[in-house]
Amino acid sequence: MTEPFLVVNDLHRSFNDYKAVNGVSFTINKGEIFGLLGPNGAGKTTTIRMLSTVLPPDRGDIVIGGYSVRNNTDSIRRLIGVCPQELALYADLSAFDNLMFFGRMEGLSSQEARAQAMSNLEFVGLTDRAKKGRVDKFSGGMKRRVNLAIALMGNPQLLFLDEPTVGIDPQSRNNIYETIEMLRDRGMTILYTTHYMEEADRLCNRIAIMDAGIIIALDTPYNLKSKLGPPEKVNLEDVFLNMTGRSLRD
Amino acid sequence: MQQLRYIWFIAAKDLKIFTHDRLALAFALLFPFLFVIIFNMLLGSATNNDTRLQLHLVTREQEGLSCQIINALETKDEALLLPGEPVIIWDKDYTAAYNAVENKKLAGFLAFPENFTANITQGKATQLKVITTSDATYIRAALSGLAQHIVSKINSQNIILEATQELLVENPESGDWQQILSSVLADSNAAISTESIITYHVEKIGDMEQENPSNYVIPGYLVMFVFFTAALSAESIVRERQNNTLERLLATTVKRESLLAGIYFGIAAKGLIQILIFWGVGLLVFRIDVGQSPAAIIILSLLMVIMSSAFAVMLATLVKTQRSAGSIAVLTSLVLAPLGGCWWPLFITPRWMQFLAKVTPHGWATTAFNKLMLFGGDFQSVIPEIIALACFALAFGLIAILRFRTSAV
Ligand SMILES: Nc1ncnc2c1ncn2[C@@H]1O[C@H](COP(=O)(O)OP(=O)(O)OP(=O)(O)O)[C@@H](O)[C@H]1O
Ligand SMILES: [Mg+2]
Numbered sequence: 001m002t003e004p005f006l007v008v009n010d011l012h013r014s015f016n017d018y019k020a021v022n023g024v025s026f027t028i029n030k031g032e033i034f035g036l037l038g039p040n041g042a043g044k045t046t047t048i049r050m051l052s053t054v055l056p057p058d059r060g061d062i063v064i065g066g067y068s069v070r071n072n073t074d075s076i077r078r079l080i081g082v083c084p085q086e087l088a089l090y091a092d093l094s095a096f097d098n099l100m101f102f103g104r105m106e107g108l109s110s111q112e113a114r115a116q117a118m119s120n121l122e123f124v125g126l127t128d129r130a131k132k133g134r135v136d137k138f139s140g141g142m143k144r145r146v147n148l149a150i151a152l153m154g155n156p157q158l159l160f161l162d163e164p165t166v167g168i169d170p171q172s173r174n175n176i177y178e179t180i181e182m183l184r185d186r187g188m189t190i191l192y193t194t195h196y197m198e199e200a201d202r203l204c205n206r207i208a209i210m211d212a213g214i215i216i217a218l219d220t221p222y223n224l225k226s227k228l229g230p231p232e233k234v235n236l237e238d239v240f241l242n243m244t245g246r247s248l249r250d
Numbered sequence: 251m252q253q254l255r256y257i258w259f260i261a262a263k264d265l266k267i268f269t270h271d272r273l274a275l276a277f278a279l280l281f282p283f284l285f286v287i288i289f290n291m292l293l294g295s296a297t298n299n300d301t302r303l304q305l306h307l308v309t310r311e312q313e314g315l316s317c318q319i320i321n322a323l324e325t326k327d328e329a330l331l332l333p334g335e336p337v338i339i340w341d342k343d344y345t346a347a348y349n350a351v352e353n354k355k356l357a358g359f360l361a362f363p364e365n366f367t368a369n370i371t372q373g374k375a376t377q378l379k380v381i382t383t384s385d386a387t388y389i390r391a392a393l394s395g396l397a398q399h400i401v402s403k404i405n406s407q408n409i410i411l412e413a414t415q416e417l418l419v420e421n422p423e424s425g426d427w428q429q430i431l432s433s434v435l436a437d438s439n440a441a442i443s444t445e446s447i448i449t450y451h452v453e454k455i456g457d458m459e460q461e462n463p464s465n466y467v468i469p470g471y472l473v474m475f476v477f478f479t480a481a482l483s484a485e486s487i488v489r490e491r492q493n494n495t496l497e498r499l500l501a502t503t504v505k506r507e508s509l510l511a512g513i514y515f516g517i518a519a520k521g522l523i524q525i526l527i528f529w530g531v532g533l534l535v536f537r538i539d540v541g542q543s544p545a546a547i548i549i550l551s552l553l554m555v556i557m558s559s560a561f562a563v564m565l566a567t568l569v570k571t572q573r574s575a576g577s578i579a580v581l582t583s584l585v586l587a588p589l590g591g592c593w594w595p596l597f598i599t600p601r602w603m604q605f606l607a608k609v610t611p612h613g614w615a616t617t618a619f620n621k622l623m624l625f626g627g628d629f630q631s632v633i634p635e636i637i638a639l640a641c642f643a644l645a646f647g648l649i650a651i652l653r654f655r656t657s658a659v
Contacts, residue, residue, distance in 0.1 A: 052501045054656065074503065082501045088494035092267045104259045105502040107252060134270070154502070 005030040005158060005189045006051070011060035013046055020046040022213030024060070028158075033180070033190045035204035035221075037197070039244050043213040044193045045085050048160045051191070052082045064158060078107075081156030083148050085163045085193075091136035095126055095146045098135060099153055106154030113153070120149040123179045141172030148176060158189045165194060177203065197236035207236075211244045253508040260504075260512025264486070265519050278479040278520060279527055282471045286536065289467045289593075303336035303392055306359035308347045314367030319400065336392065351381055357389040358382025360397050370404070464536035466595050469619035472528040473554055473612050474583065474592040476521050480558035481579035483517045487566035488575040496656040510563070510654050517562050521555030541622040543629040550618050550632065553639040557611050560646035567653035591616035595624075614638040 004027040013021040021043040028034040036044050049055035051062055053073040062069040065079045089098050096117055103113030121130045124145035129138070135146055148164050161180070165173045173196075180190065180203055194200055200207055201221045208218040217224060224239050225231040268274060307323065309316035324340045325331065341347045341359060350356035361379040363369075369376035378397045382390040490496045490513075499509055529551070532538040540547050562579075569575045587593060589603070590612020596604050597620065607613025618635035621627035 049497075054497050054500045074505075077501060077503050080501065082498060084494050084498060086494050088498040090263070090267065090495060091493075092270050093263070097266070101259065101263050102498075102502065105256060105499060105504050107503050150498075 003030045004028065005032075005065060006191070007061075007063040008047075008051070009061045009063075011047065011050060011062065012058045013043075013050060013055065014058055019213050021050070021057075024210070024213070024215055026208055026215060026218060028189060028191060029205075030189055031184070031187045032205045033184055033192055033203050035200040035207035036191060036193045036210060037195075037200055037207055037240060038193075038210035041212075042210040042244075044210060045162055047210075048082070048162050048191065048193070052080055052160050053077055078154075079157045081151040081154065081159045083151035083159070083161045083164050085166070087143050087147050089135050089143065089146055089150065092134055094131050094133065095121060095135055095138070095142075095149070096130040098146060099150055102150045103153040108154060116153055116155070117149075120152045123152070123182065124149045125175050141168040144168050145172060145175065148179065152183075156188070159183065159191070161190060161192045163193055163195065165196065165199065173199075197240055201236045209240060209243055217243055252503075253505055256504040256508045257512040257515060260499075260509065261516035261519055264483075264513065264516030267486075268516075268520055274479075274482075277482075278475065278524055282475040282524075282528070283531060285471050286464065286467050289471075290463050290536070303389070304339055305336045305389070305392060305396060306339045306341045306347060306356060307362075308341045308344050308359050309362035309366065310344050310364040311362065311366055315370055316362035316366045320362070348381065351383055354383055357386035358393055360393045462536070462538060464532060464538045465623045466616075466620055468528065468532040468536060468538050469623060470587075470592040470595075470616055472525060472532075472551070473590065473615045473619070474587040475528075476524050476551075476554050477558040477561070477586065477612065478579070478583040479524060480517050480521055480555070480562040481565060481583050482562075482576065483520070483559075484562045484565035484569070484575040484579050485572050487513055487563065488569060488572045491566070491655070491657060492572060494657070500656045506654075506656070509656070510651065514559055514563055514650075517559040518555050521558060522552075525551040525555060539623060541626060543622055543627075543632075546618070546622055546629045546632050546636070549636060550615060550622075550639065553636065553643060554611075554615050557639050557643035557646065560643050560650055561611075563650035563654065564646045567650055567655065586610045586612045589613065591620075595620060611639055611642040614642075 006028040008027070009025050011021055011024040012019070024043070024047060026034075036047065038044050046055065050057045050069075051064070053069055053076055057069075064076045067075040067079075069076060090101070093101070099117035099120060100113050103116055104110070108116065118127070118130070121127050126142060126145055126149070129142065135143060138146065144164065144167070148161070151159060151161070164180075165176050168176075177199070180192070183190065184203075192200070192204060204221060206218065206220050207224060208215045209224075210216070221236060222231050225234040225236060228234045228239055228242060307320045309320055311317060320338075320340050323338045325338045328337055331337065344361060347356060347359050347361075351358060358381055361381060363376055363379070366376055368374075378401065380390060380393045380397055382393065496509065500506065504512075529540075529547070533540070565578060565582075566575060569578060590596075590607050590610035591599070592612055596607050596613060596617060599607075604613075607617070614635045618632040618639075621631050621635075
């Protein structure tokens with residue numbers, strides 16, 4: 001558990017003059033679920049986009065599995081899977097076709113892609129609907145689950161989950177928790193962002209709280225809670241509000 | 251190698267989405283033919299108001315060879331004519347016919363001169379005249395063809411007086427002249443001997459022969475719809491950029507270049523299907539004539555696809571929203587098509603419009619197709635158009651490559 005799989009050092013990124021990420025450093029160990037929490041606009045998605053090699057940082061370095069994002073994006077892309085905050089799927093294709101396509105784009109053979117697509121759709125409880133109907137006819141929860149299932153194609157070693165449970169019912173959310181727990185049990189390393197504090201509390205080994213482009217706290221949920229009082233009595237939401245303040249963001 | 255496969259997967263995925271979209275499919279593949287049929291009907295009825303073409307012949311001789319020729323040609327019973335055969339009418343009065351043309355009552359006629367028989371028998375030069383109104387291109391072409399055939403028939407058989415009379419006097423009703431007539435419209439390039447004793451002269455000659463209107467309607471709509479369908483694909487590229495699938499793909503093992511190529515070939519594949527259908531239906535259903543250089547037709551069609559697909563990707567890189575991609579695609583397609591001669595042939599438009607057409611890829615493409623399919627041009631004759639289309643494709647492609655982004659930032 002102590003071997004770092006991802007190392008981020010002094011990451012910066014601005015949009016025009018706005019500093020979205022302003023000097024972020026952390027490491028994620030192999031097999032760990034690492035929570036990245038923060039109010040809207042804190043810079044979580046921007047950080048994940050840089051970690052997943054699709055947005056070049058202005059400054060700072062990212063090393064994943066021993067490869068630097070500066071000169072080895074190809075190797076990094078083989079190790080990672082991304083579940084973006086905004087749904088990123090082909091609305092006109094079936095769930096199965098979506099997974100097949102992204103699987104092939106991860107370099108899987110047709111057979112491998114088919115096998116993984118079926119098992120991933122089973123994880124997220126969509127076996128019945130796999131080939132029935134276009135994804136845009138799915139409910140919000142089903143689309144979210146397809147979005148997650150796509151991220152699992154190619155069996156990545158490191159998974160970025162950017163608010164995978166936003167806007168869905170407790171049943172779907174529970175299904176996603178269980179999927180994530182199962183992935184953790186298989187030894188997958190996960191970076192997880194969410195606005196649901198009890199979710200983070202339940203799933204994450206360690207949590208970084210980010211605000212205005214910087215990390216203001218980084219510890220285990222237990223230790224974070226102990227700062228406010230007896231951890232059994234305090235919930236993570238109180239910690240979060242205490243640290244990030246009560247004023248509205250964005 | 252792997253990247254090539256990625257290109258194929260992306261293109262195949264786009265095609266799959268395209269085939270799922272029935273409306274887009276109908277727009278790209280069926281809609282054009284609706285236009286072709288309508289325009290064919292419009293043009294067909296505009297050029298032959300009478301379903302049968304009427305050819306008027308006049309001679310200024312009172313009697314003699316010309317009278318016998320006309321007598322042989324004249325339609326005695328219209329009911330016996332085959333479909334497509336013209337009605338031949340013997341007008342007795344030259345001046346009346348001439349005045350009728352002047353007053354636009356008659357489209358045109360073919361005239362034998364006063365001393366026709368005398369000149370022929372003495373081996374002297376003589377001249378047939380085709381007199382038409384300036385806008386009667388179809389009649390003019392038909393009469394010229396007929397005149398040319400009479401001339402070449404008489405010359406090539408090296409007619410001396412006896413032979414001529416044998417041929418015409420002994421069997422004035424023989425099938426020979428009917429035969430000449432039936433081949434008139436089919437072949438107007440019969441060789442004329444350099445030592446012609448008979449020549450013919452066409453007054454108010456134009457440069458256009460209207461044959462099968464499909465010969466320019468089909469290429470026109472091919473150019474328009476290949477471009478239109480491709481341009482509309484810009485919308486789906488922008489959609490992919492906006493709904494994050496492009497960025498998501500970038501995080502897989504596909505390279506940016508392959509991503510771009512895959513998108514490009516997905517659009518090009520649609521164009522390829524379109525041109526296959528266009529030429530297939532054109533040849534089989536509309537009986538178009540592709541002229542003497544099918545290779546040039548193929549190269550031009552491919553260049554249309556290559557250029558239009560490059561335009562689509564370029565358009566997608568220049569706009570921010572799906573809506574502006576869609577409206578610019580529609581606008582450019584509907585403006586460039588008539589400017590570029592897709593709706594009517596450029597050679598009937600005023601000079602400034604022909605000049606303006608040169609700034610559109612459509613103009614170059616339709617000009618080339620017209621050269622090949624209407625004016626008997628060969629490969630050489632369309633090399634400038636091929637180069638121009640390639641330049642458009644290159645320019646659009648370069649901008650597309652330079653500006654291609656997977657996300658808004
Ligand atoms: N492409 C962009 N162009 C301009 N500004 C951007 C862009 N992407 C993000 N930003 C800005 O950067 C800041 C951080 O955005 P980011 O999406 O990383 O926040 P976040 O922590 O993921 O928020 P949320 O919880 O709402 O998803 C925001 O103020 C946002 O407006
Ligand atoms: Mg976000």
